[in-house]
Amino acid sequence: MTTSQKQAAQAQDAGTAIALTNCAKTFADGTRALMPFDLSITAGETLVLLGPSGCGKTTILRMIAGLEFPDAGGAIHFGEDDVTRHSIEQRRVGMVFQSYALFPNMTVAENVAYGLKVQKVGKAERDQRVREMLEMMHIDMLADRRVDQLSGGQRQRVALARAIAPRPRVLLLDEPLTALDAKLRVRLRTEINALLRKLGITAIYVTHDQEEAMALGDRIVVMQKGEIAQIGTPQEIYRAPKTPFVADFVGASNCLKVDIENGRALLGRVDVDVSRAWNANPATDGLSEIYFRADGLMLCAPHDAHFTATVEAVSYLGEKLRVTVAGIGNDAVIVDTDPDSVVRLGETVHCRLVPEKLTMFAAN
Amino acid sequence: MxxxxxxxxxxxxxxxxxxxxxxxxxxxxxxxxxxxxxxxxxxxxxxxxxxxxxxxxxxxxGPEGWGTYLLILTNARYLESLIQTLAMSAGVTMMALVLCAIVGLFLVRNRFAGRSILIGTLTLPLSFPGTVVGFMVIMLAGRQGVIGGLTDAAFGAKLVFAYDIAGLFIGYLYFSIPRVILAVMASAEKLDLQLEEAARSLGASRFRVICDVILPGLMPGLISSGAICFATAMGAFGTAFTLATDIDVLPMVIYTEFTRNANIPVAAALSIVLGLITWACLAAVRSFTGEGKSLPVRGGA
Known part of the structure; x- marks a missing residue:
């Protein structure tokens, strides 16, 4: 890191805490986009809003930005400031969009300088700050380029530099990597992560990609149909999903419908002890759904097996072999195994559940 | 089979x-x-x-030979006509651009009952020949016009402006609006709303957003439709002819020289000058907006 980059990092405002209280959103046509919710984001935290399209995650982001306003009764605070009725111009937020939204009639440097110019920062200071931002994003050599001469990754770097340059109180990122190809997405994700930590800025990041959410979030908010399904650290969300939706949405999940009796799942000919499932509750006997990821089931020797199943598909993923098997429950089930093992299509395999890695919910 | x-x-x-x-x-x-x-x-x-x-x-x-070109640029009447036509066309173009930019943006950004009928009505003048437009201006602001009747009833004096520069201006504006409004709406549809949100997030006021984002976005459409508007106004004849206005626009002078005075060399020289100016205007716009971007077809009025 050069001296100017260090200065840039130090000069950045310390993060601002954000609190949304009793916020709901009903659109003009009567659609209820968000049910009333509370959400606090601590200063400097990176919070990821994760969910399928139409779940309300972008509406929350736009509410924090000041592009949407909560229904009567809702309140939004930036630190001590009540910004509920402030428009976006007054909130000092930095925004990064999926479509980059760079000004096509300006050069890279002019784009980055725009927020400072609007705030009437003097030319010398502005130029200095733009230089720092461009250096920090490793795009200083592109300063005089037109926006349409840049690649997608370069554009998003410019968009980040532009958003950060005026020292916003919060950085809002709306699916910023979705338009990029897979490899670049991972690289830029790592860079954004490092940048957010370095700046210590409060950031809210919207995505539908659970891997991105896990990689970036201090905490993840999983959204479902206008409601918060779960808030937690990536580990909590992944290992201890609180609803079937979270279990299913975060990570490739398998689901079996089973009858539970006295802590044992009755699976056709066998019954499996599920009392060690992390959320096992002796009271929840009856028809249940057991969720588990590819590591919640393992291929094993015939005498240890809970099931036999038929191999339907095999994908070699480098670090593991992903096997899709049929014959356990109604749907096909995914199981990961040693990448060097030999598994053939149509072959009969033996599997057993790993009770510690199961999540159980009462079936509807 | x-x-x-x-x-x-x-x-x-x-x-x-x-x-x-x-x-x-x-x-x-x-x-x-x-x-x-x-x-x-x-x-x-x-x-x-x-x-x-x-x-x-x-x-x-002609008797003056190639000097006719010099003649029309030094003869006060021809020169005045040329300047008046240029000023009128430029004024109508500016006015049409301002009006249509606002209305076009509004029509694209808002949905309301009767919107498509309104758009249809605004483009109606495209189907009228200039003569009809002139006739309509007379019906509005002529001696027997609606405005004259109203002002007569209210103040005892008829307000008549169909036959002077105001009437001509209104007529030209009337047939210019559809050309500009369609182009503005096409540009406005393509404006990226997120650009405006990005500018606002950086603290830009509504006015700055208009200057820095909306106008630059509309500019290609404004330039090309402005050129068409200007060229059409330069060549418009029917409206001026019907209004029998006291303003000598260039097409009217050409008509008079050709049919009444049989002054064919002067009429020809004026035609060439008119054509060259209009062509230069379109060519300048082409180079402004970038070669290859096609301009809408010019319609007569």
Missing amino acids: SMDLDLKEGRSRPSLLSSFLTPRAAAASPAILTVLLIPGLVIVAAFFLIPLARVAVEVGN
């Missing part, structure tokens, strides 16, 4: 002509392409180049 057979044979053995007419064959052979171009070239020559050359030559045949 026999017809069926014929058809099948026809399909399996394509005629020589059909093989010539397939796009692939045409693309493959420059010779065929040239042959196909002949009708177009003939029309360009017969109805465009030949009359144009003839008009240009007529100037030289």
Whole structure:
């Protein structure tokens, strides 16, 4: 890191805490986009809003930005400031969009300088700050380029530099990597992560990609149909999903419908002890759904097996072999195994559940 | 049955002509392409180049010879007419751009009952010849016009402005609006709302957003439709003719010199000057908006 980059990092405002209280959103046509919710984001935290399209995650982001306003009764605070009725111009937020939204009639440097110019920062200071931002994003050599001469990754770097340059109180990122190809997405994700930590800025990041959410979030908010399904650290969300939706949405999940009796799942000919499932509750006997990821089931020797199943598909993923098997429950089930093992299509395999890695919910 | 057979044979053995007419064959052979171009070239020559050359030559045949061009630029009446026409066209263009930018943006951004009918009505003048537009201006602001009737009833004096510069201006504006509004709406549809949100997030006021984001986004549409508007106004004749206005616009002067005074060299020289100015305007716009971006077809009024 050069001296100017260090200065840039130090000069950045310390993060601002954000609190949304009793916020709901009903659109003009009567659609209820968000049910009333509370959400606090601590200063400097990176919070990821994760969910399928139409779940309300972008509406929350736009509410924090000041592009949407909560229904009567809702309140939004930036630190001590009540910004509920402030428009976006007054909130000092930095925004990064999926479509980059760079000004096509300006050069890279002019784009980055725009927020400072609007705030009437003097030319010398502005130029200095733009230089720092461009250096920090490793795009200083592109300063005089037109926006349409840049690649997608370069554009998003410019968009980040532009958003950060005026020292916003919060950085809002709306699916910023979705338009990029897979490899670049991972690289830029790592860079954004490092940048957010370095700046210590409060950031809210919207995505539908659970891997991105896990990689970036201090905490993840999983959204479902206008409601918060779960808030937690990536580990909590992944290992201890609180609803079937979270279990299913975060990570490739398998689901079996089973009858539970006295802590044992009755699976056709066998019954499996599920009392060690992390959320096992002796009271929840009856028809249940057991969720588990590819590591919640393992291929094993015939005498240890809970099931036999038929191999339907095999994908070699480098670090593991992903096997899709049929014959356990109604749907096909995914199981990961040693990448060097030999598994053939149509072959009969033996599997057993790993009770510690199961999540159980009462079936509807 | 026999017809069926014929058809099948026809399909399996394509005629020589059909093989010539397939796009692939045409693309493959420059010779065929040239042959196909002949009708177009003939029309360009017969109805465009030949009359144009003839008009240009007529100037030289007059008593002043090629000096006629100098004459029209030094003769007070012709020069005044040229300046008036330029000023009128520029004024109408500016006014049309301002009005249509606001209305076009509003129409694209808002949905309300009767919106499509309103858009249809705004484009209606495209279907009227200039004469009808002039007639309508007289009905509005002429001696027997609506405005005159109202002001007469209210103040005892008729307000009549159909026959002076205001009437001409309104007429020109009326037939210019559809050309500009359609182009503005096409540009406005393509404006990226997120650009405006990005500017606002950086603290830009509504006014700055208009200056820094919306206007630059609309600019290609404004420039090209402004050029069309200007060119159409430069050449408009029917409206001025119907209004029998006391403003001598250039097309009217050409008409008078040609039909009444039989001053063919001057009429020809004025025609060439009018054409050159309009052409230069369109060419300048083409270079402004970038070569290859096509301009909408010019319609007469």
